[in-house]
Amino acid sequence: MSDLILGIETSCDETAAALVEDGKKILANIVTSQIKIHQKYGGVVPEIASRKHLEAIIPVIDRALYTSQKKLEEVSAIAVTYGPGLVGSLLVGLSVAKALAFARSIPLIGINHLEAHIYANFLAYEELVPPLICLIVSGGHTSLVQMKDFGEYKLLGQTRDDAAGEVFDKISKVLDLGYPGGPIIEKLAKKGNPLAVNFPRPLLNNDKSFDFSFSGLKTAVIYQIRKFKEEKNVWKVEDVLASFQRAVIDVLVEKTLNAALAFKIKKIVLAGGVSANKLLRKEIKERAKILDLEVFYPPLPLCTDNAAMVASAGYFRLKDNKKSSLNLDAVSRLPLGRKKY
Amino acid sequence: MKILGIDSSTRICSLGLIEEHNILTEYNINSYYQKTSSILVPAIKTMLEGVNLTLAEIDGIAVAIGPGSFTGLRIGLGVAKGLCYATTSLPLWGISTLDALAYSLRGVPSLICPLLLSTREEIFSAVFRGGEDSLEKIIDYDCSDMDTLLAKISFLKEKIIFIGEGLKKYQKAIQERLNQEALFIDSPLAFPRGVNIAFLGLEKLQKGEKEDIHTLSPLYLRKSQAEMVREKKTTEI
Numbered sequence: 001m002s003d004l005i006l007g008i009e010t011s012c013d014e015t016a017a018a019l020v021e022d023g024k025k026i027l028a029n030i031v032t033s034q035i036k037i038h039q040k041y042g043g044v045v046p047e048i049a050s051r052k053h054l055e056a057i058i059p060v061i062d063r064a065l066y067t068s069q070k071k072l073e074e075v076s077a078i079a080v081t082y083g084p085g086l087v088g089s090l091l092v093g094l095s096v097a098k099a100l101a102f103a104r105s106i107p108l109i110g111i112n113h114l115e116a117h118i119y120a121n122f123l124a125y126e127e128l129v130p131p132l133i134c135l136i137v138s139g140g141h142t143s144l145v146q147m148k149d150f151g152e153y154k155l156l157g158q159t160r161d162d163a164a165g166e167v168f169d170k171i172s173k174v175l176d177l178g179y180p181g182g183p184i185i186e187k188l189a190k191k192g193n194p195l196a197v198n199f200p201r202p203l204l205n206n207d208k209s210f211d212f213s214f215s216g217l218k219t220a221v222i223y224q225i226r227k228f229k230e231e232k233n234v235w236k237v238e239d240v241l242a243s244f245q246r247a248v249i250d251v252l253v254e255k256t257l258n259a260a261l262a263f264k265i266k267k268i269v270l271a272g273g274v275s276a277n278k279l280l281r282k283e284i285k286e287r288a289k290i291l292d293l294e295v296f297y298p299p300l301p302l303c304t305d306n307a308a309m310v311a312s313a314g315y316f317r318l319k320d321n322k323k324s325s326l327n328l329d330a331v332s333r334l335p336l337g338r339k340k341y
Numbered sequence: 342m343k344i345l346g347i348d349s350s351t352r353i354c355s356l357g358l359i360e361e362h363n364i365l366t367e368y369n370i371n372s373y374y375q376k377t378s379s380i381l382v383p384a385i386k387t388m389l390e391g392v393n394l395t396l397a398e399i400d401g402i403a404v405a406i407g408p409g410s411f412t413g414l415r416i417g418l419g420v421a422k423g424l425c426y427a428t429t430s431l432p433l434w435g436i437s438t439l440d441a442l443a444y445s446l447r448g449v450p451s452l453i454c455p456l457l458l459s460t461r462e463e464i465f466s467a468v469f470r471g472g473e474d475s476l477e478k479i480i481d482y483d484c485s486d487m488d489t490l491l492a493k494i495s496f497l498k499e500k501i502i503f504i505g506e507g508l509k510k511y512q513k514a515i516q517e518r519l520n521q522e523a524l525f526i527d528s529p530l531a532f533p534r535g536v537n538i539a540f541l542g543l544e545k546l547q548k549g550e551k552e553d554i555h556t557l558s559p560l561y562l563r564k565s566q567a568e569m570v571r572e573k574k575t576t577e578i
Contacts, residue, residue, distance in 0.1 A: 040571065047411065047565035051558075054415050058422050058555050072427060088412050091378050095416045098382040099423025103396055326386065327379040 003076045003318065006100070007311025008061070010093030011085025011113045012140060013044045015056035017064040018307035019075070023315030026123065027068035029301070029308040032056050035180065042173040050088035057096050064307075072104060079314020082110040082324075083334030085140065090330035098326055109314040110324040113305075114143060114336040115153070117271035119316070120298035120309040128296060131267070133260045136336075137252060138272030138304075139165035139180060144210045144259050145337050150316050155337030156259050157210025164248055165274045167214045171244060174222050175237060185241050186277055192242030197224055199247040201254075210259055217247055245279065253284045260293050270297040273304045342400045342546060345385070346539025348532075349377045349417035350409025350438045351457070351506075356388055357536030358399075359543065364536050366392050378416050385420070396428055403542025405533055406435035407560040408465035408484060409457055414559040422554045432551045434542040437560060439467040441533035442504060443476055444541060446526075452479075452497060456505030457533075459484075465562060466490050468497070484562040487511055491518045500524070506531045 002022050009016040013034040019027040034052045038044045065072060080097035083090060094110075101108035118134045132147040133156075142159040162170070165182055172181025177188070199220050202213040221244045228235040252274075260268055268288060274280065275297050288295045302309060317323075343365070346357040354377040356368040368388045370380055389395060404421035407414045418435075425433040442455035449471045457465040464487055468480035480493055494501060495518065503515065504526040512525050545551075564572075 041567055045565060045567040048567065050412070050415055051561070051565070054418060055556070055558060057419065058426055061426070062555070088415070091412060092415055092419050095378070095381070095419030096423040096426075099420040100427045102382050102386060103424050103427030326382045327375075329376055329379045 003315060004070060004074055005311040005314045005318070006061070006064070006072075006075045006078050007307035007309070007314060008078065008080040008093045008097045009113075009116070009305055009307040009310045010053045010057065010089050011081045011083070012089060012305060013038055013049045014305040015053050015060050016305060016307035017061040018311050019064055019068040019070055020123070020308055020311035020315065023312045024123065024126065026308045027070065028064040029306055030060050030064045030067065031306050032060055039179045042179055043169060044086070046086045046088055049086060050092060053089050053092040057092055061096070072100070075104065075106060077101075077107040077109055077314060077318050079109040079111050079310050079317070081113045081116060081310050082328055083113065083331035085113055085332060087330050087332045090332070094328065094330050098328065102326055107318060107323040108326060108328065109317050109322070110328045111310050111313045111317070112334055112336050114141060114145070116309040116313045118145070118147060118269060119313040120271055120302035120306070121269040121296050123302060123308060123312050124298045125296055128267070128269075131265050133256060133263065133265045133268045134271060135252060135256045135268065135275070136271045137164050137274040139163060139169055139182070141272060142212045142214070143336065144255060146259070146263055146265065151320055151322070153337035155335060157212065157255065159212040159214060161213055161215035162218060164212070164214055164252065165272070167218045167248065168274070170218055171221055171241075174225065182274060182277065185245060186279070188238050189242040189245045192236060192238030192240070194242040194246035196239035197243040199224075199243055201247055201251050204251050204254055210255055212251065212255065214248065217244070249277070249280050249283055252280060253287055256284065257287060257291060257293070261291065266293055268293055268295045270295070271303070276300050276303040342543060343394070343398065344401050344403055344539040344542045344546065345399050346403045346535040346537065346542060347381070347385075347417050347421055348405035348438065348441065348535050348538050349381060349413040350405045350407055351413065351532050353532050354380055354384065355532065355535035356384055357534060357539045358388060358392065358394070359536055359539040361543070367534070367536050369534070377413055381416060381420050396424065396431075399431065401432040401434065401542060401546055403434045403436050403538045403545070405438045405441060405538050406557070407438055408482060408562045409438050409533070411559070411561060418557065418559060422557065425554050432546065433554050433557065434545040434550065435552050435557050436538045436541045437467075437482060438533035439465065439482055440476070440541055441537040442531065443467070443469045443471075444537040445531065445534070446471060446502060446504060447476060448473060449502065452499050452501040454494065454501055454503045456503060456508050458505060458507045462486055463563070464490060468494065468501070482560060482562060487514060491515060495519050495521070497521070502526060504531050
């Protein structure tokens with residue numbers, strides 16, 4: 001008997017539902033993004049996001065079932081993201097998930113969004129197993145996690161201020177380039193010189209911790225842009241962006257490789273929206289190869305928020321007989337790796 | 342016909358289960374002790390078990406659509422939509438919290454003004470004309486300050502009953518402003534109760550009405566702060 005999991009994800013601005021069989025086989029992976037709505041505001045507006053989630057949630061679940069040619073009666077468990085994320089957004093998916101689980105008398109499985117991002121890799125690579133060093137990097141998160149075994153995590157470090165993706169968004173906003181900043185900056189940076197401006201590499205030198213800090217870098221970039229504008233020098237925005245991107249990637253790659261070496265772990269996985277960045281992928285892969293380390297990253301549609309990764313994580317949790325209670329609440333700052341699940 | 346009523350628009354999460362004109366069970370819990378997001382589904386489960394019923398034996402769900410706490414409304418609607426989606430034959434009705442509040446005074450022949458006081462200086466209101474067996478809405482749902490509301494009401498020149506928790510602090514201002522007789526009901530019972538929501542759902546059932554669970558949305562009556570700021574900027578330019 002195979003296990004069919006319905007995954008639900010509403011932690012930020014994507015309403016998503018997916019059906020995954022036995023944790024590996026994606027039957028449907030439906031994502032509706034609100035990006036166009038939030039673009040006008042230069043970032044996600046929590047109240048608007050929550051409203052849109054409620055409008056989209058049933059149609060998205062319905063679409064996922066329709067696409068997979070499955071009925072809700074065939075679903076063995078509901079896996080849902082309960083944190084970290086925007087509370088108002090999380091609560092929409094969680095409320096619907098709890099109602100479905102209760103009405104169908106099937107297990108509810110609350111999933112940590114960061115853990116789900118890691119599972120995007122298990123969906124993509126059949127043979128992949130822990131131990132792993134995981135770099136989870138997106139608009140909301142920058143965390144370095146040691147995955148010792150399935151369901152067993154140790155948080156090695158995380159950002160002390162802005163998430164890496166958030167800094168891309170903010171710089172994009174300062175330059176009026178649009179939202180989300182990541183893909184836009186990546187595209188422009190290709191035409192720039194990454195050595196044009198020597199931006200700081202925060203917490204890289206003389207710092208043994210695996211924490212990140214990007215707000216100083218953000219300030220330095222914004223300051224540089226202002227300075228260029230004031231001095232009316234000839235400068236190219238592409239150069240600034242390429243140099244900025246270079247600085248972020250240097251820090252991410254260096255810290256991740258250091259973690260792998262420190263804990264003697266041979267495999268590295270990337271996860272989250274920023275792991276879609278092609279330069280980051282290329283850079284970390286090349287440098288890892290020299291150190292005899294292996295790097296994995298999910299295909300693009302599984303990098304950004306989706307529910308297939310939630311369903312996959314839910315399957316392994318179900319196998320471990322770890323179900324959630326119906327009074328599960330959303331936790332906006334849910335940590336990963338502070339405790340054994 | 343058994344109807345489950347759900348209200349999560351205020352700090353009291355309120356559930357009611359009715360059969361025709363009888364209350365089968367009622368459940369109110371202050372979110373101070375148990376957050377609505379945690380308690381709602383377990384409370385529905387406990388309540389049904391208490392009267393030995395399963396979801397399959399219910400004939401429909403009525404859910405409060407507001408106005409009220411935005412997050413609270415979304416929790417209630419999310420749960421109600423989920424329950425109805427999973428039980429495909431189960432119809433869903435959206436009921437205004439102001440209708441539910443006015444319903445407490447059903448049968449009182451007077452103008453009735455239910456008020457829900459939000460944390461900001463805004464008041465959710467509507468005005469109904471109560472008959473022997475009816476409640477007719479004569480001023481539509483609104484989100485406004487007290488002055489705007491009173492300006493509309495003073496035109497009516499009839500006796501009016503205000504009902505809503507916490508309206509005491511407005512009583513003096515209201516009385517000074519109005520030309521007509523006004524009564525005030527500020528009681529811990531003056532909140533949109535789940536049983537009232539259920540009774541109003543039953544009325545919709547009898548009229549043959551039913552909502553589309555895909556599209557049913559809260560009655561927010563107010564845009565998000567970000568939208569208002571943005572619109573203000575656009576008009577200024």
